[in-house]
Amino acid sequence: MKHGILVLFLFLSLGLFAQEKKLVKAKAQFEDARYEKALKTVGKVLNHKDTKNNPEAYILQAKIFIKLADNPEYPKALLDALKSAEKALRKSKKPNELKENEEEFFTELREACMAAANDDLKNDRYIQSNKYFDKVYELYSYMPAKWGQARVALALKDTNTAVQISREVVGQLFATNDAPSLLPDTGPFALIIQQQIVDKNYDSAAYYAERGYDLYPSSEPLKALLLKSFLLHITQSKPDLKTLESFAAMRPRFKDDSLFIHKENVLFLYLMNRYSAGDESHLSDSILAGYISVKNDYYREFGDSYWQKDPMYSPNGNELIFNLIRYTARFERTYMLAMLLDNYVGGNYADSAFVASTRPQRWQALFKRVKEEKSIFLLASSLNAASKELKNEKWFASYKKTELENALSNSANFSDRVALYNFIPFVLEEYPNDKNIYAKTEKLSLSIIKEYTDSAWFSYARLGIKQHDRFFPQGETLKELKKEYVKADFKANYYGSRLLKKEVNGQRVSEFVWNGNDVLCDAGEVPTSIHNKVEQRINYFRRAAGVPDYVKLDTAKNAACQKAALIYQVNSGKMFTEPAITWKCYYESAVNAAQLSARVFGQTTVFAVTSIMADQGDENISVGNRRWLLYPAARNMGHGSTNKVALIWTLDDGGDKDTAEYMEDFVSWPPRDYCPTMFAFPRWHFSLYADLSKAKVSMTSNGKSLPVQQEKQVDGYGMPSVVWTPQFEPVEGQTYTVTISGIMLHGEKKARTYLYTVEFVDPMK
Secondary structure (H helix, E strand, C coil): CCCHHHHHHHHHHHHHHHHHHHHHHHHHHCCCCCCHHHHHHHHHHHCCCCCCHHHHHHHHHHHHHHHHHCCCCCCHHHHHHHHHHHHHHHHHHCCHHHHHHHHHHHHHHHHHHHHHHHHHHHHHHHEEEEEHHHHHHHHHCHHHHHHHHHHHHHCCCCCCHHHHHHHHHHHHHCCCCHHHHHHHCCHHHHHHHHHHHCCHHHHHHHHHHHHHHHHHCHHHHHHHHHHHHHHHHCCCCCHHHHHHHHHHHHHHCCCCCCCHHHHHHHHHHHHHHHHHHCCCCHHHHHHHHHHHHHHHHHHHHHHHHHHHCCCCCCHHHHHHHHHHHHHHHHHHCCHHHHHHHHHHHHCCHHHHHCCCCCCCHHHHHHHHHHHHCCCHHHHHHHHHHHCCCCCCCCHHHHHHHHHHHHHHHHHHHHCHHHHHHHHHHHHHHCCCCCCCHHHHHHHHHHHHHHHHHHHHCCCHHHHHHHHHHCCCCCHHHHHHHHHHHHHHHHHHHHHCCCEEEECCCEEEEEEECCCCECCCEEEECCHHHHHHHHHHHHHHHHHCCCCCCCCCHHHHHHHHHHHHHHHHCCCCCCCCCCCCCCCCCCCHHHHHHHHHHEEEEEECHHHHHHHHHHHHHHHHHCCCCHHHHHHCCCCEEEEECCCCCEECCCCCCCCCCHHHHHHCEEEECCCCCEEHHCCCCCCCCCCCCCCCCCCCEEEEECCCCEEEEECCCCCCCCCEEEEEEECEEEECCEEEEEEEEEEECCCCCCCEEEEEEEEEEECCC
């Protein structure tokens, strides 16, 4: 029995010994670069029952596969190498020790597989590339391989999978203090941040960006994403003092970044302006102190090179605060400027020589600098701010008057031309009984009306005319200026908004040709250039009537109006009813547009705007469409046009704060003073926020009474209005006096009478 066991043992040993000899032979063949023979030999070893689990043989097989990776007869050699290495670790009783002993091999295998994966990815072999990344990550838990899987998903446009994988990678990176050693590429962070920005999750984007930049402080792309996400996050809400704290926390990272510096400037300036005008005006002083402290810290760190990044800063505190004064005057921030002037003359941020002087002397120094700025707003503001403090200084009263008179006489010297409009009432309030100043102010008023008209600043020209009427008597010069204004505005903005002809296939056609389709219920689109002309014409009529002329066409409202216009076009005969779900080409999104718009049939685009102003037809006795178009509070309208129907979304109250002005000042069409002859529409109207229930209209010309037909008053279309139809044909060049009596203003017990004149002119003469 013993002899049998011994024989069996010797037989088994001989078999094992033979396989070990083959393994040695395979190693020798490998060393001699006879890789194919070595592969066959080691394959026999691994096929033998006694050595099929030999980790050493699997390692050798993997090494051979690496060498055969460039051989076209072995296209899957690297993947086979990975599988062999994986089996070696699985068969080993001490896998960690095996990895350590074969560290050079495992590193070589990993790098070869990653290179192959990246090459496959570059050449659009996505499945093969992903196999490499999967196997490498499974074998090594190697972060670049996991990120490689996300890169493959991105190449396949599977953003959701890429983001999900990136979250896993980032989660592991968060757990280490040496993330760059695990993954030098910051791509996972960038992908997550960008996706959060697309989804408008700006707080999450900022969180990932901040954590990522802390882990990769030398990454410029992450730094840029951090700044972008941070700015998007903080601008989601109205800036306040907490926003300032957020900037302070972020400042160490971005104090050398021009965009951050710019946004920080904007925030400080916004907060100074905001708090200087409210009950917490003391906070504006604190914000100013913080701002100058930050700027001085920057300058101490970066020196002269800092100027290139921050135009608000100059070498000393005196210059910095004066730069703030200059900036604030440029944008006419009254309360903020008063706060800055007070700090300036207080010497809080000036140089030592400036601090040594008295406050009156500081005011004198300030006035000298102010004159050099050639800003009428700054001059008036500084003189006004000093008036109370310097009222007992003997020199100041005469100095102030002299400077204001010089400004009136030399207004051409000032760069802020629009500010001259507000300068006129300022001077008149300061010297209400001075005939010399009154005469100079009247002359200035006339000159700026002409300047604004000649410069095509029609909005300011209209305001200038309105202001002149309030302070000064009518005169021939003013009448001529009003005519010039009406003609110039007509040519630039009414005639200038006409549709032009263009050449198409040898034929001249209108620049607007509807591109929709009735049969397919395709509403088509109106080009932006046509929307712009419609907007221009709307604002022309509003400005002429004396209401705010900065209406904008809203993109969403335009789209809704376009669909509504199609609905009315294909459902003819249903002009004044709301679209029903049973109508052809019905769009639910167009219902609001239909309800809140003026509808025009037979006229489109800019022609529809003029048609709305004319508001003719038996159904438009109250001129409701015109009244809505001229509604003072309107700010955002919409427009849609097919080839037969147009809608103008007129009902809007985005500027409702402005309506208080029209509780005494009226809106009319034709407008007061002068009106182009072509706009002598049959129905006239007068609007005012007052009780017009007992108002009576009368008209005269050359002292003779003229017949009018007053329509029944209908409220609900914008402002309360009186509508009438002159029973005569207006004549160009003749002056018509309109009298509206029986008007009850709010809070008054006695009725008022409004009187104004209208003359029609031909603007093309």
